[in-house]
Amino acid sequence: xxxxxxxxxxxxxxxxxxxxxxxxxxxxxxxxxxxxxxxxxxxxxxxxxxxxxxxxxxxxxxxxxxxxxxxxxxxxxxxxxxxxxxxxxxxxxxxxxxxxxxxxxxxxxxxxxxxxxxxxxxxxxxxxxxxxxxxxxxxxxxxxxxxxxxxxxxxxxxxxxxxxxxxxxxxxxxxxxxxxxxxxxxxxxxxxxxxxxxxxxxxxxxxxxxxxxxxxxxxxxxxxxxxxxxxxxxxxxxxxxxxxxxxxxxxxxxxxxxxxxxxxxxxxxxxxxxxxxxxxxxxxxxxxxxxxxxxxxxxxxxxxxxxxxxxxxxxxxxxxxxxxxxxxxxxxxxxxxxxxxxxxxxxxxxxxxxxxxxxxxxxxx
Numbered sequence: 217x218x219x220x221x222x223x224x225x226x227x228x229x230x231x232x233x234x235x236x237x238x239x240x241x242x243x244x245x246x247x248x249x250x251x252x253x254x255x256x257x258x259x260x261x262x263x264x265x266x267x268x269x270x271x272x273x274x275x276x277x278x279x280x281x282x283x284x285x286x287x288x289x290x291x292x293x294x295x296x297x298x299x300x301x302x303x304x305x306x307x308x309x310x311x312x313x314x315x316x317x318x319x320x321x322x323x324x325x326x327x328x329x330x331x332x333x334x335x336x337x338x339x340x341x342x343x344x345x346x347x348x349x350x351x352x353x354x355x356x357x358x359x360x361x362x363x364x365x366x367x368x369x370x371x372x373x374x375x376x377x378x379x380x381x382x383x384x385x386x387x388x389x390x391x392x393x394x395x396x397x398x399x400x401x402x403x404x405x406x407x408x409x410x411x412x413x414x415x416x417x418x419x420x421x422x423x424x425x426x427x428x429x430x431x432x433x434x435x436x437x438x439x440x441x442x443x444x445x446x447x448x449x450x451x452x453x454x455x456x457x458x459x460x461x462x463x464x465x466x467x468x469x470x471x472x473x474x475x476x477x478x479x480x481x482x483x484x485x486x487x488x489x490x491x492x493x494x495x496x497x498x499x500x501x502x503x504x505x506x507x508x509x510x511x512x513x514x515x516x517x518x519x520x521x522x523x524x525x526x527x528x529x530x531x532x533x534x535x536x537x538x539x540x541x542x543x544x545x546x547x548x549x550x551x552x553x554x555x556x557x558x559x560x561x562x563x564x565x566x567x568x569x570x571x572x573x574x575x576x577x578x579x580x581x
Contacts, residue, residue, distance in 0.1 A: 230306065231284035231382075233292055235400050242293050245329055252329040259325045269558035270331065271572060272318040272338060274550045279349045280309045280317055281383045282341030286334045287580055290320065294327040303577035308345075308386050316574040317552075324556070331554040338552040340376075341383040347545040348387025350523045355539055357530035363390040363538040365406065366397060367518060371543040384545065408435070408466070414443040421450045422457050429461070438464040438516060445469065446476040447497065448504045455510040464514035464537065467501070469493050471520055493517045495534040502535040516540060 239246070245253045259266070283304045291297045301321040311317055317338070320327055348366065355362035366384035369377060374396070381397025391406040392398050398405055409428055417424040425439045437458060441450045451465045469475055471492035477500055478490045488496055498515060505513050517529075518540030526539055557571040558564060565571065 233288045236285060236288050238292060247333055248329045249332045252331060256325045256329050267560050268324045268556045269319055269321045270554050270556050271316045272552050272554045273314050273316055274552045275313045276550050278311050278342050278346040278550045279387055280305055280311045280342055281307045281345035281386045282338040283307050283318060286337050290327060296326050302580040304580050305576055316572045335552045335554055339548060339550055342550040343548045344380050344383035344545055345387040346550060348384045348389050351526055351541055352388035354523045354526040357527060358533050365391045365540040367393045367540045367542040368546050369393045372546050408438045409440050411443050419444055422453055425454055436463040437461050438466060441465045442467055442469040445473055448477050448501050451501060452504060455513055462513055464516050466516040467493050468519045493519055495529055495532045498534045498536060
C-alpha cells in the first residue's frame with residue numbers, strides 16, 4: 217500500500233497538456249450540453265463583465281482522479297485561460313462527501329461551457345480510482361498485500377483505456393492489460409496467454425506454454441490452466457515440466473462450470489457453490505502444488521471478481537497471490553457537480569448550495 221499512500225500524499229507529479237489527446241471539437245462546443253452553449257452566448261451579450269467562481273464536489277468518500285485532465289482541458293479550450301484562477305486537489309487525494317475538489321474563477325463565457333465535460337472527467341476517473349482502491353484494500357484483508365491487475369479492456373470502449381488505466385494506477389493497480397492503459401504513466405502492458413493460444417495447440421497446455429516460453433523467454437512464465445476445466449491436473453503437468461521456470465498459474469474458470477476436481481472429489485460438495493473460481497478449488501490447487509514441492513508457483517485468479525468477492529476470498533484466507541479484475545472497476549460510483557457559488561466575489565448560488573472553501577486546495581499555475 218506504500219505506493220498508494222504516496223499518491224494520497226500528493227507525491228505524484230501533475231500530468232500536463234502533453235499527456236492528453238483531446239478532441240479539437242471540444243472548442244466548438246460539440247461535447248457540451250446545449251444549455252451551456254446558450255448561456256455562454258447570453259452572457260456575452262448581457263453580463264460579459266461578471267466574474268463567477270465555480271466549485272466541483274461529489275457525495276461519497278472517494279479517491280480523487282481526473283483533476284490533471286480537467287485542468288489541462290481548461291488550459292487548452294478556455295478563452296483566456298491565463299486569466300482564470302484555478303485551485304485544485306490532486307489526483308490520489310482521499311476526499312469526503314461534498315468536499316470541494318476544484319474551483320475556477322473567471323468570466324463565465326470563458327470557461328462555463330466546459331462544466332459538464334469536467335464533471336464527466338472527474339466522475340469517471342474518480343470512480344475507477346476509487347473502485348480499484350477498494351479492491352486493493354479488500355485484497356489485503358488477510359494481512360498480506362496481493363497484487364491487482366486491471367483487466368478492463370474488454371468491458372468498455374477502447375478510447376477509454378488510457379484514462380481508465382491511469383485512474384486504476386492512482387487507485388493502486390500494479391499492472392494493466394494493455395499498453396494504452398499504461399500510456400499516461402509510462403509503463404508497459406502485462407499479460408501472458410489467452411484461451412485462444414491453448415486452443416491453437418489443440419488444448420495441450422504444456423505445448424502452448426513451451427511455445428510461449430520460446431517466443432518470450434524474458435517474461436515470467438505464467439500459464440492459464442482452466443482451458444480443459446481441470447486446473448489441478450494441468451497445473452501439475454506444467455509444474456512437473458517447467459519446474460522452477462514456472463512462476464505462476466492463472467485460474468479463470470467460467471461461473472457456469474464446475475471444475476473436474478469436484479467430480480473426482482464429490483465428498484467435499486454440499487456446503488458451498490462449486491461453480492467457477494472458488495476458495496475450495498484454490499485451496500486444493502495450492503495443496504496439490506505444495507505437496508509436490510512447487511511452493512514457488514503463484515496462483516492468479518480472474519473472472520468476475522469484485523470488491524465483495526475478493527473480500528470473501530481474503531476472509532477465508534484463500535491462497536491467492538494476484539487478482540485480475542475487470543468490469544466491476546468501471547462502474548460509475550462518484551458523480552460530480554459543478555456549481556457557480558460566487559458572483560463578483562459575493563455569495564450567490566441556487567438554494568441548497570453554497571461556497572465551500574477548502575484549505576487543502578492548491579493554486580494551479
